Amino acid sequence: MIPVTKTFLPSLEEYNSYLKRAWDKAWLTNRGELTIELEDKLKKQLQVPEIIITNNGTIPLQIALKLFGNNGEVITTPFSYVATSAAIVWENCKPVFVDIHPEYLTIDETKIEAAITQKTTTILATHVFGNPCNVDAIEKIALKHNLKVIYDAAHCFGVNYNNQSVFNYGDISTCSFHATKIFHTGEGGALFCKDKELNHKLFYSHNFGHNGxxxxxxxxxxxxxxxxxxxxxxxxxxxxxxxxxERKKVVDHYNTALNSTNLSKMKIRQNTQWNYSYYPVIFDTEATLLKVQEALAYEKIVPRRYFYPSLNTIPYTKGEPMPISESIASRILCLPLYVGLTQNELEKITSIINKLLC
Known part of the structure; x- marks a missing residue:
């Protein structure tokens, strides 16, 4: 089987060398030396002032919303993984959806102001598939209306925008270190915040509120x-x-091999150093997508309808119609992308798609 992704696994010997240090210290949690070392390495790698590593990628959203949401309305995107909207509802806030840009797939910043009310407290936007939102425009809107900005940057490890880490934008950014991500800790995530006082709140919020x-x-x-x-x-x-x-090689192959006029691709925002996190393709109709999906499945190739469905259609979000997001969600498919995908496998995938689209 060729799945949509495979977890990158380091050598067992390498992993065990780190585990032995934890065993020797008999220290398995509560911010031991491995956690501190990892945070230090990630700060240098990503060039961010602070990072708080967490046990999964959803709880950073919940902590940020606990601090900013105030049981109010949170303007957000309908095109994201369900955790984005679920965290809003879980923290007793109301998601207010704004439709997406049809090419970048991120929240359409030109439609945000029309959604702001006296109950709005926060903007929670997703950098979709590692593609940055229009952060400059969103920051101006937030400052004008005295709103906080949280970025769901789950897919953004290694993404730079305007020559700096995308994690440096917004009041708080979050990331996922889930096993399917480029960088992972098996299950995990992170909080990023440039403001020292706010970062202090995030830190104690992730550790029962402790002060000693x-x-x-x-x-x-x-x-x-x-x-x-x-x-x-x-x-x-x-x-x-x-x-x-290795991920870049896969993306380069797809970019070269898939050129049908019946298929479009996500447009990467200018001035972005992208990370090759996902490879979404958008078909002309849902019927075409289903036909391609069936043909791939016959050859034991398993892409993913990601993101589907549009989050405004999930009953507990009580969302209004979002025509662009709903249309994209019905026609988008993420193709296999991982370290170890062979040239023969890539040619098989693209050949099947091209034959059906010609």
Whole structure:
């Protein structure tokens, strides 16, 4: 089978070398030396002032919304993974959807102001498939209306925009270190924040609110990563150059081989150093997508309808119609992309698609 993705696994020997350090210290959680080391390496790699590693990629959104949401309305995108909207509802806020740009697939910044009301507290936008939102325009809107900005940057490890990490934009940015991501800790995530006072709140919020063992800064939850996860992160970190190189080869092949006029591709925003995180293709109709999906499945090739469905159509979000997002969601398919995908496999995938679209 050729799946849509495969977890990159470092050598077991490499992983075990980090695990042994945790075993020798008998320290498996509560920010041990592996976690501290990983945070330091990631700060340097990503060129960010601060990072707080967490035990998954959704809880950073929940913590950010706990601080900013105030049970109000959160303007967000209907085209994202379900965790984006689910976190809003989970934190007792109301998602207010704004439709997306048909080429960049990110929230359409020109439609945000029309959605702002007296109840709006926050803008939560997703950098879709690692493609940055129009962060400059969103920042201007947020400043004008005194709103906070959270970016769901789950797909953005290694993405730079305007010569700096995309994690440096917004009041808070979040990332996922899930096993399917470019960089992973098995299960994990991260919080990024440039403001020192706010970063302090994020830090104690992810550790039960602790101020030492017997005092508390304030309300908190357990979002700490374990040393077992950090060990995986350190082992994967050592292979980042190979990971990016191999993923770029796959993307380059798709870019060259898939040129049908019945298929379109996501437009990467100008001044972006992209990370080859996903390869979405958009068909002219849903019927075409289903035909391609069936033909690939017959050859045991398993792409993914990602993101589908449009989040405004999920009952608990109670969203208004979003025609562009709903249309894109019905016609978009992410093709297999991972380290280890062979040239023969790539040619097989693209040959099947091209034959059906000719």
């Amino acid at each position: 063992p017997l005092d508390f800064h304030g309300l908190g939850i357990n979002a700490k990563i374990s040393e077992l996860q950090s060990a995986m992160g350190l082992a994967v970190f050592n292979n980042l150059e190979v990971i990016f190189e």
